Structure formats: C-alpha cells, structure tokens
Amino acid sequence: MIQEFRKIWKPCVIGLLWFLVLLWPMTGINSDGTLEFAKPFEIWLVVVAAAIVVMLLYSANKGGTLDGLYAPLIKLQKVISQKTAVLPNFVLIAVAVGFALLYPVIFTSRPSHDLAINVLIYISLGLGLNIVIGLAGMLDLGYIAFYGVGAYCYALLNIHFGMSFWVSLPFAAVFAAIAGCIIGYPTLRMRGDYLAIVTLAFGEIVRLILNNWMSLTNGPNGILGIARPGIFYPAFDGGLAIEHIYIRKLYMLYYVALLIAFITMICVYRLNYSRIGRAWEAIREDETAAELMGVNTFLLKLLAYAMGAVFAGLAGAFFASRMKFVSPESFTFLESAMVLCMVVLGGMASIPGIILGSAALVVMQEWFREFETYRMLVFGGCMVLMMLFRPAGLIPAKRMGRRSEEED
Amino acid sequence: MDVFIQQVINALTLGGLYALIALGYTMVYGVIQLINFAHGEFFAAGGYIGVLLLGVMGGMGYMETHPWLCLSISLVLTMAYCAFLAMGVERIAYKPLRKQTRLAALISALGMSIFLSNGMMLARGPLDQPYPLQYSSGGFEFGLITINNLQIVIWVLTAVLLVGLNILVFKTRIGMAMRATAQDKVMSSLVAISANKIIALTFAIGAGLAAAAGIMVGLYYGSVRYDMGFVPGIKAFAAAVLGGIGNITGAMIGGFIIGTVEVFGAAYISGEYKDVFAFIILIAVLYFKPTGIMGENIDDTRV
Amino acid sequence: MAASPILEINNVHASYGNIKALKGISLKVMEGEIVSIIGANGAGKSTALMCICGIVPVSEGDVRYQGASILQTAAEKLPIMGLCQVPEGRRIFPRLSVKENLILGAFYRRDNDEIDNDIERVFSYFPVLKERFDQHGGTLSGGEQQMLAIGRALMSRPKLLLLDEPSLGLAPMIVQRIFEIIEEVNKKDGVTVLLVEQNANLALQSSVRGYVLETGSVTMEDDAELLLNNQEIRKAYLGE
CATH class of the missing domain: 1.10.3470 (ABC transporter involved in vitamin B12 uptake, BtuC)
Known part of the structure; x- marks a missing residue:
C-alpha cells in the first residue's frame, strides 16, 4: 500500500518541484533585475492544487471508488453501440447529412x-x-x-x-x-x-x-x-x-x-x-x-x-x-x-x-x-x-x- | 571587396548560431527520430533567461565591474536551465509516446511548442525585451571592415561548443553510448546502456547549445521576444536536414551554409527574399542528394 | 556439475498484440552447463530470450536469475548482474568501430586496465577482429560480425550467456569455429550458456541438455545425447 502510494506521488512531487525551478526564473525576475517571490509562488500553488486534485481523482479511479459514477455511462454506451450496430450504415449517414442540412435552422x-x-x-x-x-x-x-x-x-x-x-x-x-x-x-x-x-x-x-x-x-x-x-x-x-x-x-x-x-x-x-x-x-x-x-x-x-x-x-x-x-x-x-x-x-x-x-x-x-x-x-x-x-x-x-x- | 569580406564575417557569425541550434535538432532526431518542434522554444527560453540573469547581476552592480564574468555566469546558468527544461519536456510529452507512431510524437511536439511560446508570452509579455548593449560596442576596424567584440565572442563560443561537443560525442564513453543508442536501442540496453538516460542527456545537451545560441542572438540583435524561436528554429531544422539529419558534422556544415546563403542573399540580391534563398538552396541540395550532404543511410521509415 | 540453477523460467507467457508467442514455457539452466533450445521458425525461441532479458514483457509467469525474480529489473541492469545476450541477427552497432563495439560490451565496467586485458583475450579467441580493429562494424562479413557480437558479450564478463542462432547464415567452417569457442568459453571461463538454435545437430552436440520448443510450448526436454538419438527429433529437426 505504502509502496503504491509512493509510486504514484513521488513523480508528482518531483514534477512539481521541477516546474517550480523552471517557473521561478521566468516569472520571478523583473525586467529591471529585481526579484519577486509572491507571483511565481501564487501560480505554482494553483498548479500544485490542480495537480493534487488530479492525482486524488486518479488514485480514486484506480482504487475503484469512482466505478459507481462510470457504471451508468458504460451501460449507456453499451446500449447505444448495440442499437447502432443494428442500424445499417446509411441510416447513420442520413442522420448526419440531415443534421448538416438543417443546421442553420436549428442554430440561428x-x-x-x-x-x-x-x-x-x-x-x-x-x-x-x-x-x-x-x-x-x-x-x-x-x-x-x-x-x-x-x-x-x-x-x-x-x-x-x-x-x-x-x-x-x-x-x-x-x-x-x-x-x-x-x-x-x-x-x-x-x-x-x-x-x-x-x-x-x-x-x-x-x-x-x-x-x-x-x-x-x-x-x-x-x-x-x-x-x-x-x-x-x-x-x-x-x-x-x-x-x-x-x-x-x-x-x-x-x-x-x-x-x-x-x-x-x-x-x-x-x-x-x-x-x-x-x-x-x-x-x-x-x-x-x-x-x-x-x-x-x-x-x-x-x-x-x-x-x-x-x-x-x-x-x-x-x-x-x-x-x-x-x-x-x-x-x-x-x-x-x-x-x-x-x-x-x-x-x-x-x-x-x-x-x-x-x-x-x-x-x-x-x-x-x-x-x-x-x-x-x-x-x-x-x-x-x-x-x-x-x-x-x-x-x-x-x-x-x-x-x-x-x-x- | 570590403563589402564581401564584411559579409563573410557576418555569415560566419550567423552560420555559427544556426549550427548551434541545428545540433539540437539533429541529435534528438538521431536518437529517437523525432523532429522536436519545441526546440526553437528552448532557444527562445535561453534568450529570456540570459537577459533576466544579466539584469539581476546588473541590479547588483556587477555588470559595470565584471561584464565578462557576468556574461559567463549567466551563460552557464542559462544552459543549465534550458537543459533542465528540455529534460522535463521530454519526460512529459515525448517519452510516453515513444512506442507510438512518429506522427503522434510530432503533434505532441507541436503542442509543446505552442504551449511553451505562449507560456513565455504570458510570463514576460508580448513585447521585445531589450538586451544590454555594452557587449557589442568596441572591436576592430580594418579599413571599412569592422569586427565587433560580440562577433568575436560568438565565434569563440561557437568554436568551443562545437569542438567540445565533437569530443564528447566521438571521444568519450558517454558519447559512444549515445551513438550506440542512436543506432540500436534494444541492443544498447543489452550492453547495460540506459536508453532513457541517454535520451534525456541528448535533449539536455541539445537544449544547452540552443540556449547558448539564444543568449548570443539576444546580444547580437539587441532584444528577445517570446516568438523568436520559430523562424530560426525552422532554418536550423533546414540546416540539420541539409547536412543530413542525425549527423552531427552535417548539422554544423548545414548551419554555416544556411547562414552564408542568407547573408549573401540579403546583401547581393534582395533582403526581403533572404529566407526564400535559404529554402531554395535546401531544396536544390536535397534534390540532387536526397539524404543531405553528409547523410549516408536512407531512413526508410515512413510516417 | 554445480547443482544450483542459475536461470529458472516458470510458466512464462508472452504475446505480441493478439498473437501469443509463448504459452507457458518452463526451463532450467544449471550453473556451468551448456543448454540448448531447439525448434523451428516461429516456435518462440527468440521471444523466450527477449523475455529473459526484459525486452519483451512477460504477461504471466516468472523468470528467476540466481534465485531472484528479474521480471521487475530494467533490461539495462541485467548485464551488470552477469546476464548477457547475443541477439538474433547479431545486431552489431554498424557505425561504431570494432574497438568501440567491444568497449561498449564492457560499458558498465570502470576498470580500464582489465577492459584492455579482456579485449586482448577476445582477440586471442578471434584473431581476425584484431585486423579489423578500426573498421566500422557494419563493414564486417557475417562471420566476423558474429565473432564480434560474441566478443562484445564476453566483454561484460557474463556468468550466463544467451546466444541466439549463432550459426545463422554462416559458412559451415565458421560455424564450427564459433561452436568450438563457445565450448572453450564454457570450460575455461566457467560461463553458463543458453543456446538457441535451428541447427539442432550442432547445438545438441555441444550441449549437456536440450529443450524442444514448438509453437510456444516446450514439447520435450532431455539430456542432449538422448535427444540426439531420439527418432522423432531426428526426423523433425535433423532431416532424416
């Protein structure tokens, strides 16, 4: 478990530190040669927060916590693909052509x-x-x-x-x-x-x-x-x-x-x-x-x-x-x-x-x-x-x- | 005659800069067969970081007292920065795609190029950022011909970097491993060479050279801008292909040819069409020698 | 003969896309042995070697080297542990010189004097390489390339040497010489050898034991001598 944890988070932390090192000189040095610390860290913290959210979602997804959310979607996809498989190709094409022709009427x-x-x-x-x-x-x-x-x-x-x-x-x-x-x-x-x-x-x-x-x-x-x-x-x-x-x-x-x-x-x-x-x-x-x-x-x-x-x-x-x-x-x-x-x-x-x-x-x-x-x-x-x-x-x-x- | 010699001097300067950038393309291509479109952005990033570091040292007052020391320090730091940047880009955008089609990696590289240049625009603004001019003043005059200090610096630096790279690639163990990885990745891992490390190293070296060129271009033309990587990037890529892509000596030769054609085209024919001449020479050479000047093996892999 | 197995493969499966190349093969190599795997084209012999070296991913089963699983070990770490392969088609670095090819074989080693000694040793096995010292690998003939490939592998001072089709496309005289050297290396330096061959006769003659691989499965394993005298084998692989 701890090994799993480390395997996922270690590259994430390294990546964020790497990003900070790259970010700081680009945004933290003003054109007149003075240094600034608040602005780059502000940006960095936003990125860190985003990364944490993404990583949490990722590990939740891997752990199976989000399966409940997907299940109806997967079911829906199955139903659609079953239904469309029955339809011959030309029906799909006809629908697409019809949509294309009617587009200016639908969206005005x-x-x-x-x-x-x-x-x-x-x-x-x-x-x-x-x-x-x-x-x-x-x-x-x-x-x-x-x-x-x-x-x-x-x-x-x-x-x-x-x-x-x-x-x-x-x-x-x-x-x-x-x-x-x-x-x-x-x-x-x-x-x-x-x-x-x-x-x-x-x-x-x-x-x-x-x-x-x-x-x-x-x-x-x-x-x-x-x-x-x-x-x-x-x-x-x-x-x-x-x-x-x-x-x-x-x-x-x-x-x-x-x-x-x-x-x-x-x-x-x-x-x-x-x-x-x-x-x-x-x-x-x-x-x-x-x-x-x-x-x-x-x-x-x-x-x-x-x-x-x-x-x-x-x-x-x-x-x-x-x-x-x-x-x-x-x-x-x-x-x-x-x-x-x-x-x-x-x-x-x-x-x-x-x-x-x-x-x-x-x-x-x-x-x-x-x-x-x-x-x-x-x-x-x-x-x-x-x-x-x-x-x-x-x-x-x-x-x-x-x-x-x-x-x- | 004087004009001619002056143009030769300019051509050598520009050619050296193109050669430095072209090496990054050719080395990366040699190892993983990828046209690294983000390479021009490494060059631009080098220009930016260079001017920022010089600014910091100027703010501390060292620029007046030790201008050349300041330049050397910022050069080294900038090369390190870009090497670091390139390794990160490789890890994120190219490494996961190594087993996919080459076009997937190419699109990823294009995306990375757009991302980086716009990132620089957001960080530094869309306007030109001026470089300190003090390095380009002074120099030698022989009649009507002038060579300014900066041109000499560029020549020396280019020569040192090119020779250094040649020694690294052709004389050291690491260089041998790089060449082996370029020729056969599976086999090189069977002799205990870590392909991942070699590829990261290749990106780092290429970007470091581009960063050096970035600072020099900034000093030479007096300013840098977020999108300055694009045109030199394409021309350096042309230079790399002209010399035979994947071939290090070829990239150097190609860089000097493109630089020369551009300078002489602008001086004697038309300034507006100078880029056209460089590209026409490229096409003409490839028409008669489809694998470039130094290219030996036809790369038969298709898109 | 030493009793401990240096290499153990248990029920290994591997596939390229949807095509199953290995359907659960198991084999064992004892320290100091020469073992050969024989089989027809496409039987999965080369895949088996690539699985051992971590180039082709193993989907099921285990590969144990000197008692420890090496499935998680990166391919480039294996030569350091003494496991070295001469792959199919030799795969010389074509635009590196013979000398550089040999030095790369000892890439992980830092003992320069010893490396020079080892190069001399390889030259004593294959004198022709000495004449070609500065030539590019790609300009050598097939037999010379095979010698270089084996020499390169020896440079890493392997404990276990995997050889994939060393006789492929070579004149019988050269094949004979190469097999002599393989036996010599095995006897003198104590290198264990796992040999993959289509030329069953030659391979079994120099081996202690042999495995027969057919469409991804081991169909027979026995002492090499018994296999050589086996009627089915003689029919299928020795052309009688």
Whole structure:
C-alpha cells in the first residue's frame, strides 16, 4: 500500500518541484533585475492544487471508488453501440447529412454559423491533407500553401478580371494542383523526414512570395473587396426571370461550404476505395515493394500531391470569398500544423475521424476564447494531452486491410 | 571587396548560431527520430533567461565591474536551465509516446511548442525585451571592415561548443553510448546502456547549445521576444536536414551554409527574399542528394 | 556439475498484440552447463530470450536469475548482474568501430586496465577482429560480425550467456569455429550458456541438455545425447 502510494506521488512531487525551478526564473525576475517571490509562488500553488486534485481523482479511479459514477455511462454506451450496430450504415449517414442540412435552422445565431463554416473549411482541408499523409504516407508540413494558392487565385481572378466565384473555382483547383505538382516533383526521391522539411520550406516560400510581391499581391496588406459567391435566383415578378445575386446571408454561405465539404468527402471516399487508393496505400506501407509490384510510384506520388492540393484550392477559394479579404497571414506554418493536427488527432486515413478531429479543434479554439490570453497556452497543452491519451486518434481507421473487394 | 569580406564575417557569425541550434535538432532526431518542434522554444527560453540573469547581476552592480564574468555566469546558468527544461519536456510529452507512431510524437511536439511560446508570452509579455548593449560596442576596424567584440565572442563560443561537443560525442564513453543508442536501442540496453538516460542527456545537451545560441542572438540583435524561436528554429531544422539529419558534422556544415546563403542573399540580391534563398538552396541540395550532404543511410521509415 | 540453477523460467507467457508467442514455457539452466533450445521458425525461441532479458514483457509467469525474480529489473541492469545476450541477427552497432563495439560490451565496467586485458583475450579467441580493429562494424562479413557480437558479450564478463542462432547464415567452417569457442568459453571461463538454435545437430552436440520448443510450448526436454538419438527429433529437426 505504502509502496503504491509512493509510486504514484513521488513523480508528482518531483514534477512539481521541477516546474517550480523552471517557473521561478521566468516569472520571478523583473525586467529591471529585481526579484519577486509572491507571483511565481501564487501560480505554482494553483498548479500544485490542480495537480493534487488530479492525482486524488486518479488514485480514486484506480482504487475503484469512482466505478459507481462510470457504471451508468458504460451501460449507456453499451446500449447505444448495440442499437447502432443494428442500424445499417446509411441510416447513420442520413442522420448526419440531415443534421448538416438543417443546421442553420436549428442554430440561428451568427457565431454558430461562422463556427460551422470554419469547421467545414477545415474538414475539406483535413480530408485533402489526408490523401497525402494518411493514404500515401508522405509527411507534408506545407499543406496550407495550396490553400493560399486557391485563395489568392480566386482573389486575383475576381479583382483583375471580374470572374465570378463559380467560374474561378475550377481555376483555383487547377492552379493548386499545379502548385502541388511543382512541390511534389523535387521531393519524389526523398523519403520520410527529408520530405517534411522540403514541404515546410515550400510552404514558407509561398507565404514569403505572397508577402513580398507587392505589385501582384499587395504584400502584407492583402487584397480587399473580393466578391462573394453569386447564385442564380428565379424571380417571379412579371413572368419568370433568372436573376444573379451575391450571397450576403451567412446561412447561404454555409450551404456553399457544405457543398464543397460534401464533394471533398465523396471524392476522398471514392479515391480511398479505388485502384489509386490501393496503390497509395501500397506506397505508404512499402515504397520499394510497391514499385516492384508494378505501381508507378512516380506518377502516383505526384497525383497524391495534386489531389490533396485540389481540395485545399477549393477550400481556399471559398475562404477568400467568405472573408472578402486575403492576406499572407492566414497561411502561416501554424495553420499547416493545425490541419495536420486535425488529421492525426481525428485518426489518420479515417474520414469520420478527420471530420470529428476538425470539428473538435475548431470548436475547442472557440471555447478557449474565454481564457483570453491563456487561449493558445491551453490549446497547446490540450494537444499534448490528447496525444498522450489517444495517440492513434479519436476514431482510428479500422482497416489497414478492409478493402472494397473483401466486403462481399 | 570590403563589402564581401564584411559579409563573410557576418555569415560566419550567423552560420555559427544556426549550427548551434541545428545540433539540437539533429541529435534528438538521431536518437529517437523525432523532429522536436519545441526546440526553437528552448532557444527562445535561453534568450529570456540570459537577459533576466544579466539584469539581476546588473541590479547588483556587477555588470559595470565584471561584464565578462557576468556574461559567463549567466551563460552557464542559462544552459543549465534550458537543459533542465528540455529534460522535463521530454519526460512529459515525448517519452510516453515513444512506442507510438512518429506522427503522434510530432503533434505532441507541436503542442509543446505552442504551449511553451505562449507560456513565455504570458510570463514576460508580448513585447521585445531589450538586451544590454555594452557587449557589442568596441572591436576592430580594418579599413571599412569592422569586427565587433560580440562577433568575436560568438565565434569563440561557437568554436568551443562545437569542438567540445565533437569530443564528447566521438571521444568519450558517454558519447559512444549515445551513438550506440542512436543506432540500436534494444541492443544498447543489452550492453547495460540506459536508453532513457541517454535520451534525456541528448535533449539536455541539445537544449544547452540552443540556449547558448539564444543568449548570443539576444546580444547580437539587441532584444528577445517570446516568438523568436520559430523562424530560426525552422532554418536550423533546414540546416540539420541539409547536412543530413542525425549527423552531427552535417548539422554544423548545414548551419554555416544556411547562414552564408542568407547573408549573401540579403546583401547581393534582395533582403526581403533572404529566407526564400535559404529554402531554395535546401531544396536544390536535397534534390540532387536526397539524404543531405553528409547523410549516408536512407531512413526508410515512413510516417 | 554445480547443482544450483542459475536461470529458472516458470510458466512464462508472452504475446505480441493478439498473437501469443509463448504459452507457458518452463526451463532450467544449471550453473556451468551448456543448454540448448531447439525448434523451428516461429516456435518462440527468440521471444523466450527477449523475455529473459526484459525486452519483451512477460504477461504471466516468472523468470528467476540466481534465485531472484528479474521480471521487475530494467533490461539495462541485467548485464551488470552477469546476464548477457547475443541477439538474433547479431545486431552489431554498424557505425561504431570494432574497438568501440567491444568497449561498449564492457560499458558498465570502470576498470580500464582489465577492459584492455579482456579485449586482448577476445582477440586471442578471434584473431581476425584484431585486423579489423578500426573498421566500422557494419563493414564486417557475417562471420566476423558474429565473432564480434560474441566478443562484445564476453566483454561484460557474463556468468550466463544467451546466444541466439549463432550459426545463422554462416559458412559451415565458421560455424564450427564459433561452436568450438563457445565450448572453450564454457570450460575455461566457467560461463553458463543458453543456446538457441535451428541447427539442432550442432547445438545438441555441444550441449549437456536440450529443450524442444514448438509453437510456444516446450514439447520435450532431455539430456542432449538422448535427444540426439531420439527418432522423432531426428526426423523433425535433423532431416532424416
């Protein structure tokens, strides 16, 4: 018993002392060189109190005292999983689609629409990145560059040539795909982490060019006054006429975002279970073996970059039209990291996982706004904690093997 | 010609600083195949602690009388602080994930990086914290070329640390154990090497070097800020990869190359695009030699 | 022969994920013996050695070394206690020199003069290593690597040496030489040896006793001579 006690509390005490040693110089020395003791200890005592609470809960949980609390939850989970197991998959999907379609009716406030649009943009980005990283197994740390290319592509086409959103959308996709190939080509011979730094470097290059090419992109000031997407609206006054109007209502934009996200989901799902998807997975598992089996790794790796970029380009064009403003600041490495987090946190190569991961991270950031300046601190801490507790992601991909032909 | 020599001097200074940071990346990568994104934050923490310690000594009046002694003391203490910080970060955020996929550890590292830089912002505020300027005054002039005292200090310190690290890694028992752990963790535990201790030590050494670079950068540019770890961090990572990640000599060479490209790019082509040149050189080198300059073994493990 | 068991394994279970690699094996090694474990591919021989060394976790059962349980002992403490393994595939440190590989074998020891003596002793067993002194381990041939791996293990002055497939992929001449040295080390230095082999004939010839491992269980144990003459064994493992 005493040994158990020591085993749990010893690292806790050491950790807290360690924290104090690190905390004190950072907070206890004033800029003018005077020392302060009250403030760091105040912070430290808060952390100590929190640690004690957590440790008590932990040992209570281990000792079985909290089992009573869990029991109904576990029961509920069992009932739900039994019930859902009976339902065919398409019912669940139908419920999800229905919810997505009715979302603006259920939640009518502006912030909730904003939040949903953000989630949808990140779902598209996450699923696009999933092609590169989850299917083809190539670590891409500069993914947000394609998002930027898409956004600037629409912004420039709209500002200079007055092209509408829907006409520009394929251009954004194509330009992003070209950018994907440009980035992909020199990296084809590289493996593992060499790829990571090269993609990161490309992402930074794109951002720096956007930031410094004043005559084209207006530099750090960004491009203002980008048109919203328009729709053709049937008007019935005095016979049938079709009128072109720009979307102003946020919930309409929500449906545009939903459309893009749906297209992405369906494409990624179909790709995942296609011949190409299989080839990507073969490359992920063992590139040399895949090549020996006759997989054209050169083309397929390039294709993975291009396909991933297409969806980022679409999302980017939408982002530009939704904000009516683009600037290089939206395409920093931190954004790439965020999308990567969504993919890994949700569960690589798992479409529902990535949807959940994107939603979780966007909503989490929104919640943490209450912490104000502590927002990013808490956010970073949560990233670490989530990885510690769910290293394979929230919904890990079920299969590394369940293929379309095995299902029947 | 004078301008050229002046640029060479600047390049050597900057390159040495990048090399110091790059070593931390490459050593950690060599031992546990992790891109330690929080490494840039160790560097920034070094800058902060350095300026704070100098401030304390200034408050006590020693800065006037013994400026170089003060600098040495704060350098040693700062390196110790960052080593301690890195060991703690490793224990909390990386060690539990050692058996998981490398991406899980990577995300954990990103989270730790965000956590640490924002922690520093909360502790010290979002504004620049000025460094005392007295070290950068004085120096030598040869015609139009100037070498200030600080640059010489940076050269000497960089040289001492690089040589010291080489001796530690290639000539001592502990260094041998580090190299063995990097090559085969299971086998090294079969010859009585504690992989956990070696990994913690690797983090500590890497962070110590980054901390030294942090102080030097603070002195060189006159101030530190909570987010100053990010850009040099990425460039040092680029330097480590350029040299062949996991290879210590490679990281030193890579650091000097990136520093040189940046300084000359800024001087002769365009200051705004100086970071672009560094990255283009990186991509070009890796295109022709996909495992970096000194890299020998292709790391075939995928994400 | 000494009577006390230096190593005792009782009903050890181990698994990789859902695959059970060991289904309760028990075996005993007496001090001063050479004992061999023979069995086909995938029988769990290497897993058994990895369990003893604390690399693969034991899910059930006990491993006792010199009378005390070593289940809770960290893997890196075992060589200090005199338990040393030459793992499957030799696992030389490829980018360390032969000399460094040998010195690392004696990593926990601080007696530098003695270490130098021991290096000389290893060279007397394997003269070829002396010629390769400054070469990287990865550049050696398979046989030389095996010699280096055994030499490295001897550097820790083991009481019990675990050898995993020392004959794997080597020419018969070299295998012969390696087994001679194993016997010599056993006789001269009193090192107890637990040998895992697919080459049952060779292993049993140099052993006192033998265990037969099949799909995670011990199916037979006996004196090596009796096993060698056992018809079933001859059929299954000696290709007759």
